Structure formats: C-alpha cells, structure tokens
Amino acid sequence: MGRHSCCVKQKLRKGLWSPEEDEKLYNYITRFGVGCWSSVPKLAGLQRCGKSCRLRWINYLRPDLKRGMFSQQEEDLIISLHEVLGNRWAQIAAQLPGRTDNEIKNFWNSCLKKKLMKQGIDPTTHKPISDAEVKEEKNSSSDKAYNLQMAPQVKGVSTVSPFTAQEPTFLIDDSPYYTPGLTDNTKEQFMNKQNYDPFSGFEFQATAADQTGYNSNLVSQYQNGQFETNNSNIAFSSMPSLTSFDHGNMSGADFSDNSASRFQVNSIKSEEMTPNSWHEAQLHPQNSVDFSSFPLTSLSEDLAGANFDVFHQM
C-alpha cells in the first residue's frame, strides 16, 4: 500500500518535533484520547501526518514510558527474548513495560549486538560464532539444546538456556521452551510476585501482544497480555513511571534526555489520580484524562524484581 493518504498531502512537517508540537499533541491526546490517528493532526492543529503523530506519542510522549538506561535485568531479558523471538521488537517490547519497540531495537543494534559479538556469540543465532560456522559447514540441522549448552557464558544470561531439557516454562508460538535451573524457591518467589503491581486494575498495555507469551505449567500462563496463575492474576501494569517528570506538574518538566520538550499541561495533583483513571483512559479514550497527573512512582524496580527474575535467576 505504501504511503498513507495523509502523508501525500503537501506542507506536512517532517523531522524532529518541536516542543510546541509536542505540547499540542500531548494536550490533545490527554484531553481526547487516542482515536483515529489520521484525524489527530488536524484536530490538534499540527502540520504532521497521523502516522508521525502516532509514532511520536508511542515512542516519546506516552506518559508510561520508562526513560533512561536499560537495567541489567532488562538487558538480559531482551537477549533472552531475542533468542526466542528474533527481531520481533514489538513482541519483545511487550515484555518490557515502559519500553518501546523502537527503543529496544536501537538498543539492540547499537549496544547488545556488539556486546554479544564481543563475547563470541552470533547475535542472530545466539550461537557461538565458531560453533555456528562449523555447523554451517557441516550443514547439519539445528539443535537448540546442543548449541545452547555449548554456548559460552554470557554475562547475566549465562544460565539462560531455554532449550536444555528441563521443565517447560513457556510457550512461543505453541512450542514449549525450557528454563533450566529454576529452583523451587525461585518458582515460589515468582508465584508470590503478585504484589509488585499496586494498581491491580491495570492490565499490561501490550497492544502488540499476541498469543506469544510465557506459558508455564509451573508458574504462570501468559495470555492476552496477562500472566494467569492458578491462584490469581499477575498483570503487568503499564502505569506511568515518568521517571523524568516532576511530581504532579509537568510545568518545566524535563520531558526528555535532551530536554527538547518543555511545556505545561493542565496539572492535577498526582494524589488525585487513581489507578482506574489510567485504565479509564484506556477504555474510554474520549474521556478527558490528564496523564501528567498519573502516579509517578516508578515501578521499574518492582517490575524488574518480578518478571525479570524469571530469567535472571535461572
């Protein structure tokens, strides 16, 4: 199909977004919610195409974005997920609340790829480079268990060998994968990690999440963006972390690392924001909701302690 009709129109701005544009888009979305992106530019008074607006919102303005460096746990998780999912960045991003596919993709291409190569691991196959070459020469069929067991230890991921025959812990495309070394303690820890999300009304905003997920007969089943356990639901929350925001007031808030966007939006004290407000905003985007007043407590640590542990402690 190619270009969107909205992009064909002339006089549309391209390139970096100005703080004024950010302000317009942010104010519009927070007021009216996300509806039809193609109509957003016109209604928000922007000389941009809807696609550009959508991207800007998703990758930059969205209040639930977690900005800043990737933690070691996130890094490990990305590597592990990439090993299974490949370049399906949206699906990988769905497992990392507050991170965008673009962000993860960039992080992978600029950092993780090189890191793996330095460690002698083919970032594409996640196999030892020499081993992969040998196997290629022999033209033998791939044997995930073999290759991963032979793989050199990768810092932080060294013990993540999803394919060594142990208990199946999750399903990818209906295929069971295995997570060895998951002790009973760890399992129990994970099972008990339901407290990490204080906003139980929130569901993991995995818009891109599909049937791919972690399926475990011992821990949880991940479906439709939620972990379901025998006892309860573990829902990734997409609550805003807003680590770079001022509490309750975005006036002058540093909206980015490069401080490109400084603007003021109607502020509501953070205390006024209830978890359900965000949920409401998701369910009823037509309602006016001020994202700037979402709870600002970063839950990244909690999250890291929750879902990341599944991998990290294995």
Add this chain to the structure above:
DNA sequence: AAACGGACCAACCGCTCACAG
C-alpha cells in the same frame, strides 16, 4: 580549536495485516 569518525537515537519509509464498505 578544528576536523574527523563512531555511537546513539528519533523519525521516516515501505510493507503487511485487518477491517469496513
């Protein structure tokens, strides 16, 4: 201080898919 080159990252491009008419 200037030039250069690599790293990083925001944004764009082109494609596929879903859905409505």
Add this chain to the structure above:
DNA sequence: ACTGTGAGCGGTTGGTCCGTT
C-alpha cells in the same frame, strides 16, 4: 471478491553528540 483506509511493525536513514586525533 475487491478496494480503500488505518494501524502496526521492522528496517533504514540522517542528525546530533561526543570522544579522539
């Protein structure tokens, strides 16, 4: 069944930053 449109995704590009010479 076909077509047009919108949304989403992954690959790529180009600008900026920063360290090195």
